[in-house]
Structure formats: C-alpha cells, structure tokens
Amino acid sequence: MPAWIRISILLFLLCGGVYPALVVGAGQLLFHDKAQGSIIYDKDGNAIGSALIAQAFDKDQYFHPRPSAAGADGYDATSSGGSNLAPTNQKLIDQVKANADAAKQDDPALGEVPADMVTNSGSGLDPDISPENALAQVPRVAKARGMTEQQLTGFVNQHVIGRDLGIFGEPRINVLRLNLDLDAAKPMQK
Amino acid sequence: MVIDILQMAIVLALGFLIMIPLGRYMAAVFMFKPTFADGLFNPIDNLIYRVCRVNRDEGMRWPGYIKAMLLTNLAMWVLIFATFMVQHEPLFAALNPDGQGMMNPFLAFMQASSFITNTDWQNYGGESTFSYMSQMFGLIFPMFTSAATGLACGVAFIRGLGGSVSLGNFYVDLTRGITRVMLPISLVVGIALVGFGIPATFDGAQAATTLNGPLTPASPTAVASPEANASPTPEATPSLTSQGQQSITRGPVAPLSSIKHLGTNGGGFFNANSAHPFENPSPVTNVIEILLMGAIPASIIYMLGIMLDKKKQAWTFFGVLAAFYTAFLAIDYVNEKSGNPLLSSIGVSAAQGNMEGKEVRFGQAQTALFANATTAFTTGSVDSMHDSMTPGGSVTPFSNMFLNMVFGGKGVGFINLFIFVVLGVFMTGLMVGRTPELLGKKIEVHEVKLASLAFLMHPLLIFGFMALTFALQLDLGAISNPGPHGFSEVMYAYTSMAANNGSAFAGLSSNTNWYNVSGGITVILGRYISIVLMLALAGSMAAKKTVPMTIGTMRTDNRVFAGVLVGTVLIIGALTFFPVMALGPIADHLAMVAGQTFQAAGS
Incomplete structure (x- = not known):
C-alpha cells in the first residue's frame, strides 16, 4: 500500500477517532454538567x-x-x-x-x-x-x-x-x- | 459605541500578540529547527513515518509535491464519502444515538468535496442529518487534514520562493502541521471550551418538559415563525414546541468547535453554526473562536519573514493585510450598528442595531468581529445569519471572499496574496520600463501567465456558475428573498464556494442536485487549480538565477510597494467584482434607504 493511502487511513483514525474521544473524555471528567449540555x-x-x-x-x-x-x-x-x-x-x-x-x-x-x-x-x-x-x-x-x-x-x-x-x-x-x-x-x- | 471600539481593538491586539510567538514556532517546525516540544513529538512523528513508509529525507520538486498532495486528498475524500454513505448502518448504531438516516449520494458528494477542500459549505442541517460518526470521521478528520494540506502547500510555496528546488516532503509537512501545530492547540482549547459550556458527549438528544408547558394555540410565538406562515396546510401532528416539550440535540461539539476555527474550516455541528449557543455559548468563546481563526493565517506571514530571512518584506505584507482587515471590519460594524431604517420607521429602537439573525450575547461589536474574521480567514462559520445583514454590512463578507487574500485560509491565503504581488510587480515594472524583479528573481512571461490564470479562475468560477444558474433558470425556487437580495444569495453561494469559505446567505435552499453538483465542482476547482498553478510558479522561481540587488532594483519591502499592492488589489480585484455588486448589495442598499421593500411572488 503506497504512502498516500497509509497516511490517509492513519490520520482518519487519529484525527477522527482518537482526538474527539480525548476531548470528550477529558471534558466529561473535568466539566461533566457542561459536557452534557448544561441541562x-x-x-x-x-x-x-x-x-x-x-x-x-x-x-x-x-x-x-x-x-x-x-x-x-x-x-x-x-x-x-x-x-x-x-x-x-x-x-x-x-x-x-x-x-x-x-x-x-x-x-x-x-x-x-x-x-x-x-x-x-x-x-x-x-x-x-x-x-x-x-x-x-x-x-x-x-x-x-x-x-x-x-x-x-x-x-x-x-x-x-x-x-x-x-x-x-x-x-x-x-x-x-x-x-x-x-x-x-x-x-x-x- | 466606545466599549464596542474597545472590544474590537482588544481582539485585534490579542491576535497580533498570538501571531509573533506562533509564527516563530511554526517557522521552527517547518525549518526543522529544535523546539521545546521535540521530546514529545519526535517519537510520534517517527512512528507515523514508519507505519506509513514515508522516507522523510526524500525531497519533492513541485510536480512530485503536487502529486502527493492530490493523491492523499483523493484517498481522504474516499474515506469521508464512505463514512457518510454508511452512517445509518446498524453496525455503527453506537455513534448514531439520534437515529440519523441514509444520506443522499449527491449531498454526500458535495459535502465530502466541501470538507476536503477546507470549504465547509453545508447544504444540510448538521443536527438533523449527520450521525456522531459522520461528525467525527467525516468532518473533524478533514478539518485537520484540509487545513494541514493548505499549510503544507503554503510552506512549500515559501521554500520555492526562497530558491529551493525541492519544495520539501508533502507527507512530512502534513504530519508536522497536524501533530505539532493543530492537534496540540485543538486538544487544549477544545477541553477548555467544554469548561465554557460547549457540550462534549456521546449521549443522544436530551428530552425535556418545558417550564411553561403546552402553548395556547395561536400564541404570539407561532405568529413569529416564518415557517408557520409559509406552510400552506396546517400540520397534522402538533409540534413538540406546542406541546411544551423540547428535544435538545447535543454531541461531541467541543472537539469540532476548536479545530473548526483553528483550521479555518467553518463547518458547524449544528445548522445555526456558531450562532448556536452550544457552539458558541458566550462572548468569551466568541473571542476565543475569532482568535483561533486568525492564529495560523496571520502567523504564516510572520513565518514567511523568518523562512526567507526577509522580515521587512513580511511586515510590508502584514501592513497591507491589516489595513484591508480593519477597513472591512469598520464597514461591517458601522452598517449593522446603524440598523434597518425600514424597521425604525415602524417604531423599533435602533439602539441595538440590526438584530434580525443576531444573538443578544454578542451584540454588534462581537458579531462584526466574527463576520469579518470568518470571511477574511476563509473560515465560513457564522455567529449571525449573514442573509439578514444589512446590504451595506454584507459588503464586508463579499469583499473578503472576492479578494480571497485578506490573510486568507491556511497557506492558500498567502498564495492568493502572491498572485496580486506578482501582478503588482509586473505592472510597475512595465510602467518604469524595466524587467520586474521579486525577491531577487526576475518575473517573466511564464510567471505572469501563471499568476493571471490563477487570478482569473476565481471570477470565472463565480460568474460562470451564476450565469448558468440564471440563464438556464436552474433551481431558482431555491432563492428565498425577493428583489436584489435574491440575486445576492446566489452570488454569495458561488463566491463562498469558489473562495473555499463556506459561509452562506443561508436562505438559499441549496440542497438540490444542481447546487450539490455545481457546488462540488466549484469547491474542487477553486481549491486545487490555484494551488497547482502557484506551486508551479514557485518551482519556476526557485530554478532561476538570483539577480544581485542594485540601486536600480525596485524594492518590494517598503511603503511605496505597499501602496502599489493596495492599488493592484483594488484595481484588479475590486473592478472585476464591482458590476455584480451593483446588481446585488448596492441595489438592495439603495432600495432600503429609499424605503422600498420587496414582496415575494404569490404572497
């Protein structure tokens, strides 16, 4: 598999999966009520x-x-x-x-x-x-x-x-x- | 008034203070100089290179750099499109708590093209179309990569100007832009934004029973809704609102909000974008989002000064851009603050200015700051509805998107500025009868041809598709406002897409096959043609011999040249677009001050 396909898949997982999960995880821990929408x-x-x-x-x-x-x-x-x-x-x-x-x-x-x-x-x-x-x-x-x-x-x-x-x-x-x-x-x- | 000016001055000053250290850091990142964070990032980057089998020492000449960029963008486009097309499958139900359905393939084509090109034009309402999986893998992912692609191309362009025949390695530039600039900033700011009230959850919509309870039929709120007036038949089932219920959609909004602005992308999680209180809950978040938008485009100018070792040249560019930026901010603010005279005449106070489509917490100063920033930096997010701007105020977004170089997007903004620089140098060279030189290189027929072509693409796309739409009467029913403003809606759409901006006169119902297909083509051509032409120009300049600077050399880093550059932008840029401005916003403005309104046919 050439580099242009490999790097696309890797960034797809990193930026689309790992990054939002980190922000949601940290947000839930630190500011639970706000992370849930200030209900x-x-x-x-x-x-x-x-x-x-x-x-x-x-x-x-x-x-x-x-x-x-x-x-x-x-x-x-x-x-x-x-x-x-x-x-x-x-x-x-x-x-x-x-x-x-x-x-x-x-x-x-x-x-x-x-x-x-x-x-x-x-x-x-x-x-x-x-x-x-x-x-x-x-x-x-x-x-x-x-x-x-x-x-x-x-x-x-x-x-x-x-x-x-x-x-x-x-x-x-x-x-x-x-x-x-x-x-x-x-x-x-x- | 005074506090409004103070607010605007403080935000501009904060942006300036961010530009210098960030520009210095970015220069170190792309010149491969040591930075404080190498201990953290070197192992990550090396792992990425190993997994992707990237030879980081391999330099690419301009054709190779372009090929790697286009192929990578193609692979990413396929991943995004595929994500949209499978979002409704039961396999992905965990990331689809609100049960979003299957996407129309035309819409998916338009949206994949829109996000990969950093345009983020949205032909749909986010909260009613996309599952969380699509928001993450279809939006957040290209928000990083499209921004990093633009940044990489900008860096490669600068290397070419500096005389390097190898423009660098695209994969290395892409990786370093993401891991060392965009990911760390987005992560920290994204978490902070949760603290300011932006949701970050994988839970579905929250059902709520309102304090008021069911509405009395024919309440004033129902009268206020335009849809209620417009719908020919009464609804069969009463709405949740009328029953005293509310379904509050939310999701992983904070991670999107930070990269949406840092990457000058602009695609909203919700239909109302950054006007939605969940995307932009307070004036402080509004300021943060504005600063995020400006951070990288402004820093690129500073980085350029370091990379070329021509700081004075960079300050000359910065001065010109800052002058345009401030002037356009003033045009927006003054017009919106004056309000709508047609409403003043029926007893509405003008003290707050034009409030239709705006949010109370922002007021006119924060709204004008945002509208100017989002169109100057080609972000395209909005914290007010631009369709309801006064015609005079709308001159600001139109001008920013027509010129497309008032800082502009990641990397590409600088590339667009350079089109005007080349043309300006060429014209003054002709006037004084000397071979024009720029950064120690002769500007000859080949360079001027490339720059002219790159410039002409922009009006060609805008006017070409506008002409097709009106001449063949394609989906004219999509236009929502009568009179010259309706013309402005179509003009705004193609301008925004060609400029890879993404903001809209959102009254235009553009989720039709015509707009999806023509829009997809516009964003792709608007993005890649100018990049390819200008990287070719950089490659051509890199290969030229450096001409020694003599007393006869026309300098490009002083006030005289700043004046030449402003003049070039005004003459070439403004005159190209003035005729259509006369048919849209200018006609609309004249009608407004004359007290004339427009009635939709059949109402």
Whole structure:
C-alpha cells in the first residue's frame, strides 16, 4: 500500500477517532454538567431544559424569549436556524410589525420597541434577552403575578448578566433562569 | 459605541500578540529547527513515518509535491464519502444515538468535496442529518487534514520562493502541521471550551418538559415563525414546541468547535453554526473562536519573514493585510450598528442595531468581529445569519471572499496574496520600463501567465456558475428573498464556494442536485487549480538565477510597494467584482434607504 493511502487511513483514525474521544473524555471528567449540555433539572430529577437553549414561553406570568425561526413553532432544538429574511423583505417588516403590536398591547406605555424583542435570533435558540426587553415585559408579568412593577423591576435588575470580563459582548438576561427564579421567589397560586 | 471600539481593538491586539510567538514556532517546525516540544513529538512523528513508509529525507520538486498532495486528498475524500454513505448502518448504531438516516449520494458528494477542500459549505442541517460518526470521521478528520494540506502547500510555496528546488516532503509537512501545530492547540482549547459550556458527549438528544408547558394555540410565538406562515396546510401532528416539550440535540461539539476555527474550516455541528449557543455559548468563546481563526493565517506571514530571512518584506505584507482587515471590519460594524431604517420607521429602537439573525450575547461589536474574521480567514462559520445583514454590512463578507487574500485560509491565503504581488510587480515594472524583479528573481512571461490564470479562475468560477444558474433558470425556487437580495444569495453561494469559505446567505435552499453538483465542482476547482498553478510558479522561481540587488532594483519591502499592492488589489480585484455588486448589495442598499421593500411572488 503506497504512502498516500497509509497516511490517509492513519490520520482518519487519529484525527477522527482518537482526538474527539480525548476531548470528550477529558471534558466529561473535568466539566461533566457542561459536557452534557448544561441541562437544568427540577427537584424530582426531570429535565426542564438547558440553561443555554431558549424554550418557548407564552404564559403571561413568564418572561418571553426572543422570536424564534427554529422549526415550525420555533424553539425546536433539533432544527436551529434564523429566519434568513433580508432587511428589504416585506415579510420581515410584517412580522416585526405584528410582534411590535403585541408588545405594545402588553405595555401600552412602551415607546420604541427594543430590537431584540421583535426580531428572530440567529440560532432560534438565543437563551438571552436584553435588559430593555425584560423591562418592557415587566408590566405584563407583574400584573399576572400580583407583584408591583417596582418589585419586579428590582428582581429583573438582579438577573442582569454583565459583559464578559466587563468588556466583551452585551449585558443580558437568561430567560429560563429568570423564570425559574421567579417561580421560586413568587410561586403562582394554583 | 466606545466599549464596542474597545472590544474590537482588544481582539485585534490579542491576535497580533498570538501571531509573533506562533509564527516563530511554526517557522521552527517547518525549518526543522529544535523546539521545546521535540521530546514529545519526535517519537510520534517517527512512528507515523514508519507505519506509513514515508522516507522523510526524500525531497519533492513541485510536480512530485503536487502529486502527493492530490493523491492523499483523493484517498481522504474516499474515506469521508464512505463514512457518510454508511452512517445509518446498524453496525455503527453506537455513534448514531439520534437515529440519523441514509444520506443522499449527491449531498454526500458535495459535502465530502466541501470538507476536503477546507470549504465547509453545508447544504444540510448538521443536527438533523449527520450521525456522531459522520461528525467525527467525516468532518473533524478533514478539518485537520484540509487545513494541514493548505499549510503544507503554503510552506512549500515559501521554500520555492526562497530558491529551493525541492519544495520539501508533502507527507512530512502534513504530519508536522497536524501533530505539532493543530492537534496540540485543538486538544487544549477544545477541553477548555467544554469548561465554557460547549457540550462534549456521546449521549443522544436530551428530552425535556418545558417550564411553561403546552402553548395556547395561536400564541404570539407561532405568529413569529416564518415557517408557520409559509406552510400552506396546517400540520397534522402538533409540534413538540406546542406541546411544551423540547428535544435538545447535543454531541461531541467541543472537539469540532476548536479545530473548526483553528483550521479555518467553518463547518458547524449544528445548522445555526456558531450562532448556536452550544457552539458558541458566550462572548468569551466568541473571542476565543475569532482568535483561533486568525492564529495560523496571520502567523504564516510572520513565518514567511523568518523562512526567507526577509522580515521587512513580511511586515510590508502584514501592513497591507491589516489595513484591508480593519477597513472591512469598520464597514461591517458601522452598517449593522446603524440598523434597518425600514424597521425604525415602524417604531423599533435602533439602539441595538440590526438584530434580525443576531444573538443578544454578542451584540454588534462581537458579531462584526466574527463576520469579518470568518470571511477574511476563509473560515465560513457564522455567529449571525449573514442573509439578514444589512446590504451595506454584507459588503464586508463579499469583499473578503472576492479578494480571497485578506490573510486568507491556511497557506492558500498567502498564495492568493502572491498572485496580486506578482501582478503588482509586473505592472510597475512595465510602467518604469524595466524587467520586474521579486525577491531577487526576475518575473517573466511564464510567471505572469501563471499568476493571471490563477487570478482569473476565481471570477470565472463565480460568474460562470451564476450565469448558468440564471440563464438556464436552474433551481431558482431555491432563492428565498425577493428583489436584489435574491440575486445576492446566489452570488454569495458561488463566491463562498469558489473562495473555499463556506459561509452562506443561508436562505438559499441549496440542497438540490444542481447546487450539490455545481457546488462540488466549484469547491474542487477553486481549491486545487490555484494551488497547482502557484506551486508551479514557485518551482519556476526557485530554478532561476538570483539577480544581485542594485540601486536600480525596485524594492518590494517598503511603503511605496505597499501602496502599489493596495492599488493592484483594488484595481484588479475590486473592478472585476464591482458590476455584480451593483446588481446585488448596492441595489438592495439603495432600495432600503429609499424605503422600498420587496414582496415575494404569490404572497
């Protein structure tokens, strides 16, 4: 067998087999939970979701994630992706308008709508919203939970994740964690 | 705004700081000088040479080097294609926990070609198509070898420029590039990435019951989904999402994410690529991925200075490339930060900029950094959906891929830069009426012919296949956006494939027989023709007598030549592509600022 075939097979096994197995093995040992996908469980041990992956919320008492184009109804973690709508596509304008109208229904005092509230994320699974987006949802959530807007605003502000190392990226709020903490702090009356 | 500029400046500075030690190390690796890690790597390499029966002292002239490179790539292509075609077999069920089915052979042809050529154009959604075995042996494997092939060719090219008739031994260069550069870095960074949240598991998808529970029918989220609007008939079975369920796909993502960027490959584990929170969970991972992309292409320029013993020449090249790089970053950032005026006019705040297709954690600065890096270094991964970029912002990826030399991919980027260097030297030589010289060698008809051919291949592939697609109306239904943006989608596709980039205006539904076949041909010709022509050029220069440098020699390592090089790139590169830019992004931009939108036919 000539060298060009031998080296191809050898690198196939080394780079395709040994290398990923080493990273997975070390990752599992050192960071087991993260290696498994940062899954969040309830107290009975049932999986609720992943801290890194957006899931659908439509009830008034919860903060809602960004619109999602992943899968038929959005938030499909087996089918990630964006809308791929161009800025000049009328369909984009119509969608954003509908989302903005819904946001203004929730909060009539809302002035300009935060952009991340009405646009599809790139992955369809963006777990975060901007602080402005969360604050725009405060009136709706406070009403549904019987809290004052002031109380809830304070609660939201505590959940703001700053820029990484104080510099990189944008301040943000993880929607699933915020909603989980909200349920723990102020459970809904059944 | 200030913090955005600071973020961009810090990332550029970090990239610069990596370039110098890595360039020095890579020079030692390919000049066979001792390094600190020889004790570890010498036995590994020697074992590989023994098993593969490689005579490491055997030098190859340019035809031999090309032959070894092409044959090895062919053997690897066969292994990748075979992996894709058997992924569904029960024998490999252990590495297929999510039960991925059999692959369409046309798609497998396109994808094997796409990965072996370092393009990584993806005509499918990773999480819904590939088993873990395919991700490992069909993607991660060629991510190393295609990058190392490019690097080897770049090194061989530099040796030729240095006057060595033997360009080295391809198998030795390939091995050393992998064992001494790519494997160690990917391994360490890959494990670190798990610590930042990127999954690394062989378990299948995690089923979850969402906190909210089942959605109320006709909820606002359903309205937000374009697919829900587009589908003519309601779905028979309700989606998992509407039932309050979620299936969270995962897998050996971290090992792929590190080599995906270090090797400037760009193929994603998931459809959303590095916008997916599992591939890029935080701004810190975003910065790491950007730095990985730039590490080797920038270091090659520094390595060149050491290998040729012409540091000033290397800094001249670096200055030109850094100027283009920074300018394109600025074009992207300014346009995206300004947002979409069509949305501002319906009451959406412009403070965050254009957020359609972008992720909150990155914002505009990190997204612009990534989009510029991924198209300059020909990676092709994306942390935002380029199809939803403003037309002005999309000038950046288009320009980077048209020119294909703003650092560029492993090795091949430098080779492409050299096309412009040869043409620039030739033109100035003509202007002053003297035989042009470069690195002490005369540039004559043969070299200029080779460089011109290599340059012309790129627009020929792009325009040729675009013309065929539109003139014969092949799969025009694949275009998703109406108006000039639809034209841009097809242009982006062939540009990205010819440049071996792999990023996409992903609205184009390109998993069709036409795009699979024409794409497979484009990536192969785009990759190998310029490598072959330019290695021939290096071989021809190596065989020439060195001309002594006199006072009359036109220097190529000063500011005047830097200006000449910039001018050559702008005149030859930009003018070639300006007409199609006018039909796509420029027309789109003018429509956008005039407040005009486009309606899809039948909607």
